Amino acid sequence: MKPEVGTILGLTVQKLAMGIGDEGAPFAQGTVGLLASVLTLSAKEYERGADIRFTENREIRALFAELAPSVVDVTLREDLLAASVASDPSLRISDLNEGNYALRRLLTRLQIYAEEHGALEAQKRIWAVLKALAQRRLVQLGP
Amino acid sequence: MKELADKLAAYLRVKLAAPDLTVHDLARIPGGASRETYRFRARHVVGGKKLDRGLILRRDPVASLIETERTTEYRAYDAFHKLGLPVPEPIALELGSAALERPFFIMAEVENCAPGSIMNTEPYGEHRQKVGEQFYTVLGKIAAADPGAIGLGDFEGAKNVNHAAMHEVARWEKVIDEDEREPQPIVRAALRWLKRNPPPPAQKISVVHGDYRTGNFLIDDGGTIRAVLDWEMSHLGDPLEDLGWAIDPLWAGADPARPGGMIPRADAIRTWEEASGLKADHKALHWWEIFASLKGTAIWISAALEYADGRNIDPINAFSGWYCLSVHNKVLAERLAAEVGA
Numbered sequence: 446m447k448p449e450v451g452t453i454l455g456l457t458v459q460k461l462a463m464g465i466g467d468e469g470a471p472f473a474q475g476t477v478g479l480l481a482s483v484l485t486l487s488a489k490e491y492e493r494g495a496d497i498r499f500t501e502n503r504e505i506r507a508l509f510a511e512l513a514p515s516v517v518d519v520t521l522r523e524d525l526l527a528a529s530v531a532s533d534p535s536l537r538i539s540d541l542n543e544g545n546y547a548l549r550r551l552l553t554r555l556q557i558y559a560e561e562h563g564a565l566e567a568q569k570r571i572w573a574v575l576k577a578l579a580q581r582r583l584v585q586l587g588p
Numbered sequence: 589m590k591e592l593a594d595k596l597a598a599y600l601r602v603k604l605a606a607p608d609l610t611v612h613d614l615a616r617i618p619g620g621a622s623r624e625t626y627r628f629r630a631r632h633v634v635g636g637k638k639l640d641r642g643l644i645l646r647r648d649p650v651a652s653l654i655e656t657e658r659t660t661e662y663r664a665y666d667a668f669h670k671l672g673l674p675v676p677e678p679i680a681l682e683l684g685s686a687a688l689e690r691p692f693f694i695m696a697e698v699e700n701c702a703p704g705s706i707m708n709t710e711p712y713g714e715h716r717q718k719v720g721e722q723f724y725t726v727l728g729k730i731a732a733a734d735p736g737a738i739g740l741g742d743f744e745g746a747k748n749v750n751h752a753a754m755h756e757v758a759r760w761e762k763v764i765d766e767d768e769r770e771p772q773p774i775v776r777a778a779l780r781w782l783k784r785n786p787p788p789p790a791q792k793i794s795v796v797h798g799d800y801r802t803g804n805f806l807i808d809d810g811g812t813i814r815a816v817l818d819w820e821m822s823h824l825g826d827p828l829e830d831l832g833w834a835i836d837p838l839w840a841g842a843d844p845a846r847p848g849g850m851i852p853r854a855d856a857i858r859t860w861e862e863a864s865g866l867k868a869d870h871k872a873l874h875w876w877e878i879f880a881s882l883k884g885t886a887i888w889i890s891a892a893l894e895y896a897d898g899r900n901i902d903p904i905n906a907f908s909g910w911y912c913l914s915v916h917n918k919v920l921a922e923r924l925a926a927e928v929g930a
Contacts, residue, residue, distance in 0.1 A: 447769050447889075448896035448906055456901045471627070475618035479903035486910055542770070549771035556777055565928060572925035575774055579921040584914045586707070 449538065450487045450494065457484065486584050497581050498541035502533060505548040508574050512555065512567050521558055524551055589614055592688065596628065596645065599687040600694075603680050606632040614645075622820050623658070624649050627697060642697030643679065648690040649900065657820070659683065660743065662693045664795065664819035667738040673726055674805075674813050698815040701806035704849065709842035711802055711849045715811025720850030721859055722813045723805070727834060728863020731794045731827030740795050745824030749790040752826035756879065757782050760886040767886075767893045775889075778882045778920045781927065787875035790826035791866050798822045800830045802839040802848040831860055831868060832876030838884060838915050878923055881916045888913035 448456075457480055510529035516522040528551055533544045552571070559567040597611040609632035619625030626645040631638065648658060658681070665678040677696040685691065704711025704719075712719040735741045746752040761779055764772070798821030806815040835856060840849035847853055857868045892909025894900045 447892045447909060452896050453906050456895065456898065456906070457903070460901055460903065472616035472618060476903060479907055483903050483906045483910070486907075546771050549773050553771065553773045553776050556773065557780070560780065568928045569925075569930040572921070572928060572930035575777070576921045576925050576930070579774060579914070579918040582914050583918050584911050586911070 449542075450490050453483055453487050482586060485586055489584065494538055495536050495541060498538065498545050499533065499536065501578055501581065502541065502544050502548055504574055504577065505552055506531070508570060509548075509551070509555070512559075512570065515564070515567065516555070516558065517562075518558060521554060525555060589616075592626075593628070595688055597630075599682070600630060600680075604630075604632070606634070608632050619644075619646075619817070622649070622818075623647060642699050644676065644695050644697045645688075645692055646695070647688055647692035650690075657744075658691050658693055660822055661818075661820040663740060663743075664797075664822040665695060667740050667795075668730065668733075668816070668819075671729075671733060671738055673729060674815055675819075676815050676817070698806055701808050701814045703804065703806055703817075704802045704840065706801070706803045706839045708840055709849065711840050712807070712811065715807065716846075716850050718811040719807055719813065720848070720856060723834070723848070723850055724856045724859035725863040726805075726813060726816060727797075727800055727830055728860045728866075730797055730800070731830065731860070731864040731866060733795060735793065735795050735824055738795070740822075740824075743795060743822065743824045745793075745796070746790075746826070747793060747824065749793060749826075752790040752793065752829075753787050753875065753879070754783070756825060756829060756883070760883050763886040763890055767890045769889075769893055769896070772885070772889070772917075774917050774921050774924070775882065775885045777924055778878060778885075781924055782875070782879055782882060785875065787826075787828075787872040788869060790828070792827065793824050794827040796823055796825040796827065796829045798830070798833075800834050801836070802850070826872075826876070827864060827866060828868060828872055828876045829879070831857070832873060832880040833883070835877065836880045836884065837919050838881075838912060841915075878920065881919045881923070884916040885913055885920070888916065 460480065506529045509525040513522050513525035513529060516525060528548060531544070534540050556568070556571050559571060593611045593614040596614065597609060600611070601607050601609045609630055612629045612631060614626055614628040617625050617627050623646040626647070628643055628645065629640060630643050631640045633639070646658070662678055662681040665675055669675040669677050676698050679694040679696060681693040682688070683691045710716070735743060746755040757779065764775060764779070797816070797819060799818050800816070804816070804818045805813050806817065808814050835847035835853060837844055837847070839847065841847070845853055847856060850856065851859070857873070861868055888908045891905040892913065895905035895909060
């Protein structure tokens with residue numbers, strides 16, 4: 446997810462300081478509504494952001510451990526095995542993101558490999574993880 | 589706001605040869621993230637008769653959600669207004685910066701109307717049948733129009749029916765490559781799938797609106813569509829591109845069987861086919877539906893970057909980059925997983 450909560454909160458303060466009523470009531474109404482929405486999303490992200498990333502990283506590492514033995518490409522297999530036993534240095538969002546981005550890049554390499562080698566079962570496992578990832582990151586405005 | 593009103597009045601006095609013209613009630617309104625949109629009234633006397641007309645000013649922002657060409661948008665308004673479709677009458681296009689600091693155009697305001705919200709599960713209430721029939725009929729007429737005959741044959745886009753799909757994939761892949769700030773495995777997988785599984789050639793090259801959906805047209809209290817807006821992404825291409833975008837689940841998508849909160853999907857496709865004289869081949873439309881969600885992710889990734897960089901801190905960019913991207917990632921994951929039986 447970009448932008449992160451810290452960016453949103455900082456720019457919301459900046460927007461409020463600029464005076465959102467100066468451009469007329471209809472636009473100000475719309476802006477206030479949108480600010481309310483992004484602040485609502487930020488509140489939810491505050492609660493679940495670390496858990497989403499921690500869970501996602503764990504699931505991708507488990508997938509790498511499961512699929513690495515069947516990968517013939519030595520470089521890719523070694524990268525997968527190394528990533529599968531790594532861990533996040535802390536539960537700070539920035540640390541989790543750093544690990545997550547590396548895992549996502551490697552996941553794409555693995556998926557391309559599976560596609561190019563016609564490894565259907567591996568593709569299914571990858572898509573199962575990606576579906577779960579997308580579902581977990583889905584944001585909703587309601588309760 | 590008064591300074592802008594004064595400059596606008598000065599411009600229109602010259603442009604419309606109306607030395608007594610005055611501008612009133614100028615106010616910015618929500619209306620698309622790629623241009624600043626203002627509503628105002630212009631009053632002057634013509635032939636002894638007082639005119640009091642509602643107008644809309646669309647001005648380039650300092651930075652926009654997607655870099656779009658205001659000349660393209662203006663010409664599309666002009667061509668389809670003349671064709672008799674519900675499109676506001678364009679009044680003036682100014683490409684220089686002298687009058688209002690940035691390029692802009694002015695069009696007639698279609699009054700006493702409102703758009704449907706993509707966040708509303710029932711944006712049209714009791715009028716959904718009537719709105720849906722018009723919505724897909726108008727889209728079919730856009731598809732049926734001959735770009736050359738309406739003066740838009742030189743629009744950007746594919747000129748060859750065999751290249752329309754990959755032309756658009758390349759367009760949005762470039763945006764993703766330039767604006768992606770975190771790895772997007774689902775988006776990348778979607779790009780690969782689209783390239784590996786090209787659709788049949790387009791049946792014809794049409795003007796593609798580019799953002800034809802719930803939220804981008806106005807209806808009156810009786811459920812009549814009065815204005816199709818936001819033509820800034822219009823281009824030449826496969827008319828199925830617009831149909832795929834129109835039925836994307838992001839738009840008021842609580843019920844996938846009734847895309848956009850309007851009529852059932854099968855009725856939507858049939859209505860479009862009747863109005864366009866074209867066929868919505870199942871395989872081709874499936875490809876364009878996946879493309880639509882991919883195109884959405886490109887737009888939202890771009891919006892998020894503009895916001896995060898501080899180039900445009902309109903909260904619509906934060907919302908798009910967060911909510912809309914998460915929805916389209918989920919849609920793509922489900923559809924592409926189904927392709928391999930996952």
